[in-house]
Amino acid sequence: QSVLTQPPSTSGTPGQRVTISCSGSSSNIGSNYVYWYQQLPGAAPKLLIYTNNERPSGVPDRFSGSKSGTSASLAISGLRSEDEAIYYCAAWDDSLSGHVVFGGGTKLTVL
Amino acid sequence: EVQLTQSGAEVKKPGASVKISCKVSGYSFSDYYMYWVRQAPGRGLEWMGLLDPKDGETTYAEKFQGRVTITADTSTDTTYMELSSLRSEDTAIYYCARNHDYQNPHLDYWGQGTLVTVSS
Numbered sequence A: 001q002s003v004l005t006q007p008p009s010t011s012g013t014p015g016q017r018v019t020i021s022c023s024g025s026s027s028n029i030g031s032n033y034v035y036w037y038q039q040l041p042g043a044a045p046k047l048l049i050y051t052n053n054e055r056p057s058g059v060p061d062r063f064s065g066s067k068s069g070t071s072a073s074l075a076i077s078g079l080r081s082e083d084e085a086i087y088y089c090a091a092w093d094d095s096l097s098g099h100v101v102f103g104g105g106t107k108l109t110v111l
Numbered sequence B: 001e002v003q004l005t006q007s008g009a010e011v012k013k014p015g016a017s018v019k020i021s022c023k024v025s026g027y028s029f030s031d032y033y034m035y036w037v038r039q040a041p042g043r044g045l046e047w048m049g050l051l052d053p054k055d056g057e058t059t060y061a062e063k064f065q066g067r068v069t070i071t072a073d074t075s076t077d078t079t080y081m082e083l084s085s086l087r088s089e090d091t092a093i094y095y096c097a098r099n100h101d102y103q104n105p106h107l108d109y110w111g112q113g114t115l116v117t118v119s120s
Helices: none
Strands: A007-010 A017-023 A034-041 A044-050 A063-068 A072-075 A085-091 A099-102 A105-110 B003-006 B009-011 B016-026 B032-041 B046-053 B057-060 B068-073 B078-083 B094-099 B107-109 B116-117
Touching: A007 B003, A007 B057, A017 A085, A034 A063, A044 A063, A044 B107, A072 A085, A085 B009, A105 B094, B003 B094, B003 B107, B009 B016, B016 B094, B016 B116, B032 B068, B046 B068, B046 B078, B057 B068, B078 B094
Parallel strands: A007 A105, B009 B116
Antiparallel strands: A017 A072, A034 A044, A034 A085, A063 A072, A085 A099, A085 A105, B003 B016, B016 B078, B032 B046, B032 B094, B046 B057, B068 B078, B094 B107, B094 B116
16 A cells, blocks of 8 residues: 555546546645656656656656645646556655655556 | 666575665766665555765665665765565565655656566
């Protein structure tokens, strides 16, 4: 059971907009930045969004992040077949002596 | 070009230890923290710990306290992760990743992963 809660799966058709939610608590999302990673099959995760809503160089502006309270969302607009992947949210958690927590991952299928 | 190159796959028996290396290039090793993250087959990502290469200070996930040791060799720009008392549940791909920050998981470059299989 992951500390951050994500839906196991979602889907969309090309061109559509989809959102992936990530629910946490006051000790993680509520008090720290949220990060999003994209993992393509057989590959290492790739940083998609940092500090809630910033995109690294090279990440298309079709990807956007937001945070409100103890929840965060990743939105993907103009869905493309190459977006089919597993998406993870992550944050620092201030409980215990501090640690990183990940969501369980959301498998995005492009129909 | 920033690269993190990990050592090859390992097969270990239960109770044994494994030590994985992660050699970095393309940036100043001491300027970034190093995280270790693992992923069991078909499962999600799990944080194991972090290292500050400047002084060797480490922070470990509570789950792995006492079993994991993360070290750095600044002469070769290499970080190591050793996991002891292996059990079948430790079968996973282990990743090193560069972090801009001590505690926020801003992991912008990752190693290719090292598969560790624990089997009798």
